[in-house]
Amino acid sequence: MNILKEESPKVEFQPTTRKGNTLKDRAQVVVVGGGVVGCSVLYHLTKSGCTDVVLLERKELTAGSTWHAAGGMHTLNGDPNVAALQRYTIKLYKELEELTGVDCGIHLTGELMLADDEDRLDWLKMAHARGRYLGMETEIISTSEAKNLVPFLEEQYFVGALWDPVGGHVDPSGVTNAYAAAARSLGAEIERNTWVKEIIQKSDGTWDLVTDKGTINCENFVNAGGLWAREVGRMCNIELPVQAMEHMYFLTEELPEIESWLDETDGHGRGVIDFGGEIYLRAEGKSLLLGTYEQACVPWQTKATPWDFGAQLLTPDLERLTPSLEIGFSHFPIYAEAGIKQVINGPFTFAPDGNPLIGPIRGQRGHWVACGVMAGLSQGGGGGLAMANWITTGDPGFDVWGMDVSRFGDWTTPSYTLTKVIENYSRRFQISFPNEELPAGRPLHTSPIFGKLTEANAVWGAAYGLEYPLWFQTSGKEPIEEVTFKRSNAFPVVAEEVKNVRENVGMMEITGFAKHEFTGAGARIFLEGLLTNNIPKSGRISLAPMLNEAGKLIGDFTVASLIDEFSGEEKFILFGSGIAEGYHQRWFLEHLTLDSNTQYRPIGNDMTGLAIAGPASRELLSYLVDEDISSENFRFLDIKNMAIEMIPSLVGRISFTGDLGYEIWVSSSLQSKLFDLLIDAGKKFDLGLFGLRALDSMRFDKNFGAWASEYRPIYNPLEAGMDNFVKFDKESFLGKESLNSVLEEGPEKKLCAFVVDAENSDVLGDEPIWYGGEVVGWATSGGYSHWSEESCALGYLPSELANMNEGFEIEVLGILREAKRINEPLFDPDGSRMRN
Numbered sequence: 001m002n003i004l005k006e007e008s009p010k011v012e013f014q015p016t017t018r019k020g021n022t023l024k025d026r027a028q029v030v031v032v033g034g035g036v037v038g039c040s041v042l043y044h045l046t047k048s049g050c051t052d053v054v055l056l057e058r059k060e061l062t063a064g065s066t067w068h069a070a071g072g073m074h075t076l077n078g079d080p081n082v083a084a085l086q087r088y089t090i091k092l093y094k095e096l097e098e099l100t101g102v103d104c105g106i107h108l109t110g111e112l113m114l115a116d117d118e119d120r121l122d123w124l125k126m127a128h129a130r131g132r133y134l135g136m137e138t139e140i141i142s143t144s145e146a147k148n149l150v151p152f153l154e155e156q157y158f159v160g161a162l163w164d165p166v167g168g169h170v171d172p173s174g175v176t177n178a179y180a181a182a183a184r185s186l187g188a189e190i191e192r193n194t195w196v197k198e199i200i201q202k203s204d205g206t207w208d209l210v211t212d213k214g215t216i217n218c219e220n221f222v223n224a225g226g227l228w229a230r231e232v233g234r235m236c237n238i239e240l241p242v243q244a245m246e247h248m249y250f251l252t253e254e255l256p257e258i259e260s261w262l263d264e265t266d267g268h269g270r271g272v273i274d275f276g277g278e279i280y281l282r283a284e285g286k287s288l289l290l291g292t293y294e295q296a297c298v299p300w301q302t303k304a305t306p307w308d309f310g311a312q313l314l315t316p317d318l319e320r321l322t323p324s325l326e327i328g329f330s331h332f333p334i335y336a337e338a339g340i341k342q343v344i345n346g347p348f349t350f351a352p353d354g355n356p357l358i359g360p361i362r363g364q365r366g367h368w369v370a371c372g373v374m375a376g377l378s379q380g381g382g383g384g385l386a387m388a389n390w391i392t393t394g395d396p397g398f399d400v401w402g403m404d405v406s407r408f409g410d411w412t413t414p415s416y417t418l419t420k421v422i423e424n425y426s427r428r429f430q431i432s433f434p435n436e437e438l439p440a441g442r443p444l445h446t447s448p449i450f451g452k453l454t455e456a457n458a459v460w461g462a463a464y465g466l467e468y469p470l471w472f473q474t475s476g477k478e479p480i481e482e483v484t485f486k487r488s489n490a491f492p493v494v495a496e497e498v499k500n501v502r503e504n505v506g507m508m509e510i511t512g513f514a515k516h517e518f519t520g521a522g523a524r525i526f527l528e529g530l531l532t533n534n535i536p537k538s539g540r541i542s543l544a545p546m547l548n549e550a551g552k553l554i555g556d557f558t559v560a561s562l563i564d565e566f567s568g569e570e571k572f573i574l575f576g577s578g579i580a581e582g583y584h585q586r587w588f589l590e591h592l593t594l595d596s597n598t599q600y601r602p603i604g605n606d607m608t609g610l611a612i613a614g615p616a617s618r619e620l621l622s623y624l625v626d627e628d629i630s631s632e633n634f635r636f637l638d639i640k641n642m643a644i645e646m647i648p649s650l651v652g653r654i655s656f657t658g659d660l661g662y663e664i665w666v667s668s669s670l671q672s673k674l675f676d677l678l679i680d681a682g683k684k685f686d687l688g689l690f691g692l693r694a695l696d697s698m699r700f701d702k703n704f705g706a707w708a709s710e711y712r713p714i715y716n717p718l719e720a721g722m723d724n725f726v727k728f729d730k731e732s733f734l735g736k737e738s739l740n741s742v743l744e745e746g747p748e749k750k751l752c753a754f755v756v757d758a759e760n761s762d763v764l765g766d767e768p769i770w771y772g773g774e775v776v777g778w779a780t781s782g783g784y785s786h787w788s789e790e791s792c793a794l795g796y797l798p799s800e801l802a803n804m805n806e807g808f809e810i811e812v813l814g815i816l817r818e819a820k821r822i823n824e825p826l827f828d829p830d831g832s833r834m835r836n
């Protein structure tokens with residue numbers, strides 16, 4: 001996302017009242033857009049007690065993509081946190097109907113998800129297992145059971161299915177109007193036919209929303225502009241990564257053949273998703289509805305959405321559905337002979353990864369978005385709840401990492417977004433394997449050694465727009481990883497990479513770490529107040545979690561304390577997770593006050609890095625530097641500027657491999673030279689390249705947690721086992737008060753490490769952990785530790801079970817695997833390799 005505007009200071013907001021009949025001139029929160037998402041945000045704001053709220057709708061409610069939606073709702077999603085929100089949304093509709101008396105047309109028909117091959121069945125089993133700890137009641141069933149549920153399917157095309165009793169469909173207009181009615185009854189105002197044409201941030205930090213009916217000022221506004229969210233974003237000089245796609249579904253003539261099925265099922269049949277055919281279907285009256293996510297998909301309005309587009313449909317083009325329909329008709333022959341009564345073609349928006357974009361906009365206090373919601377009827381409710389929590393309390397209240405707008409950064413130009421959205425749409429019903437890297441829009445950002453690493457046969461992944469090596473395929477073989485839920489062709493090669501690190505020395509590209517620089521006289525004090533650990537003295541590194549007010553983990557950093565060569569003043573570089581770069585930038589900008597005397601600068605990819613690790617890494621580095629880097633002179637967690645031959649470098653003695661190791665940082669113009677130098681000198685020490693897969697394997701040797709897996713904003717650092725990095729004796733740090741109560745009462749759950757009897761399918765993350773016949777916790781990540789030759793997992797257990805070692809099982813791809821909780825790391829438990 002491109003941010004072109006500076007932040008303004010925060011001021012106290014004073015609500016005022018409406019004059020005469022014109023638009024109210026001030027409100028605490030203004031929601032732009034009266035689709036299902038905007039109305040849900042409005043309702044949840046009022047429900048949480050924030051009633052000085054106004055919704056502005058250009059035309060009539062639902063006049064964007066909402067009115068022509070097929071109304072389907074599903075609980076399943078690849079991200080279990082998004083799945084939980086979808087489940088909340090579906091349960092909410094009954095409550096809304098009761099509250100307002102508005103008919104939402106709820107039909108909880110249940111939904112059958114059909115697998116046409118074993119991989120898809122594995123995916124469904126995984127989704128079923130993941131759903132367990134969220135309380136979802138899905139079932140894996142046989143094809144004959146599936147046929148009993150939907151008699152007109154052709155059993156021979158399928159290998160199994162998942163039955164979800166909670167899915168179904170609703171009336172999109174009914175739901176939107178119910179949200180609106182409920183919000184109004186709680187004090188919200190809704191202004192229809194009121195078009196927001198301009199958005200201006202005033203010098204006091206509040207926002208003027210200029211409409212064709214006058215101007216309304218507010219402290220916070222929410223862009224829920226749906227099909228026009230991109231254009232509303234542009235009013236504030238940001239380019240939101242959303243793009244609309246055409247989407248078609250059709251209705252058959254009435255089909256007497258389905259009458260008995262309808263009679264058996266309360267008149268509404270059952271919903272079906274056929275992943276192989278890339279189609280969804282359900283009954284609508286006595287007809288059948290069928291929709292498809294076709295390969296030959298068509299984006300809609302790639303430059304700008306016209307403001308005069310109303311409640312209109314697009315010209316249908318059944319031709320482009322032909323490939324999907326051919327499969328669909330063989331899987332469900334009833335369609336082949338049916339006449340088509342109506343075809344709907346309408347546009348709706350997607351983000352590059354298909355998940356919603358919600359949350360505050362970096363650097364623009366009071367600007368929120370709730371857009372890119374491609375499944376508004378499943379996700380609108382949970383998204384609205386998260387937004388209301390976030391606006392009113394500063395925290396979304398649950399794990400919305402997968403939907404947070406900050407997961408996209410400045411690389412998401414319109415053309416990148418378009419490419420990714422087309423990829424996402426056409427893969428909507430395809431499996432995303434856990435080790436799969438989607439190719440569209442890549443490579444985009446590359447480090448200077450991209451070509452050299454490609455020559456070394458790197459298999460590439462991408463994170464936060466930047467390419468990074470996953471592993472290095474054996475010379476002469478295609479650098480491609482087979483996608484699978486089990487162990488891939490990378491397995492034996494990564495084993496060699498790990499062995500070489502543990503026995504000799506390995507080198508890895510680390511440019512993808514996020515780097516945040518803080519300078520100025522107030523920087524140390526600012527960071528002391530923001531991070532839980534002590535900020536180290538110059539030349540030292542410390543590991544420091546960052547918390548929100550609720551004491552939850554919102555970051556874990558390696559903090560390097562340095563002296564700036566130009567000013568001679570202290571400066572600090574926080575190295576953090578690359579994928580959380582935008583998330584952390586937003587947090588820092590929100591917390592910097594104008595008087596803090598602290599300057600913040602995201603460094604980005606201009607600072608490039610290489611890490612060397614393994615027992616010979618010291619010898620290798622010594623060979624290239626003039627100074628004494630013995631363990632006494634360059635201790636674990638020291639950091640300093642050194643000349644590596646001709647190359648001015650910043651070298652830190654730290655390694656995520658858990659081994660002796662160094663992270664070497666240079667300006668991007670020098671990375672290529674540094675790489676050559678290390679490769680050349682490394683020949684004497686059997687230096688080998690390694691990638692992220694090997695690093696991951698080695699972190700399981702050491703039980704090191706990682707951001708977005710073990711460390712997420714739903715855990716606190718005492719649960720996450722980061723006690724050593726929290727200094728309760730510090731005068732204050734953000735979140736200390738909340739964490740004090742956790743300390744007093746003891747954490748409810750604890751991060752634990754396991755070795756798993758996995759055969760060839762390791763834990764991936766989000767699998768349920770069983771104990772005594774019950775699901776008691778969940779795995780956060782897992783993988784094979786090649787050095788220790790164990791399949792490992794990390795996961796959270798209730799504190800009362802966190803001292804037990806035996807009796808656990810982790811459900812991996814539908815099979816309960818014995819898991820032993822281990823007390824100490826498998827490799828170098830006393831840390832002597834790393835420290836000495």
Ligand SMILES: Cc1cc2nc3c(=O)[nH]c(=O)nc-3n(C[C@H](O)[C@H](O)[C@H](O)COP(=O)(O)OP(=O)(O)OC[C@H]3O[C@@H](n4cnc5c(N)ncnc54)[C@H](O)[C@@H]3O)c2cc1C
Binds near residue numbers: 034064196344345
């Ligand atoms: C054919 C089709 C079938 C679908 N089927 C399903 C389905 O089965 N299940 C499902 O969950 N989803 C489905 N969807 C997707 C669903 O329609 C969207 O997820 C949902 O409508 C998104 O709602 P929204 O509120 O974000 O956006 P929108 O409905 O587009 O609403 C945005 C609103 O903002 C208003 N607005 C924009 N800019 C301004 C401005 N400057 N000033 C004032 N007002 C403004 C617009 O007029 C509009 O009313 C389908 C979509 C299509 C096209």
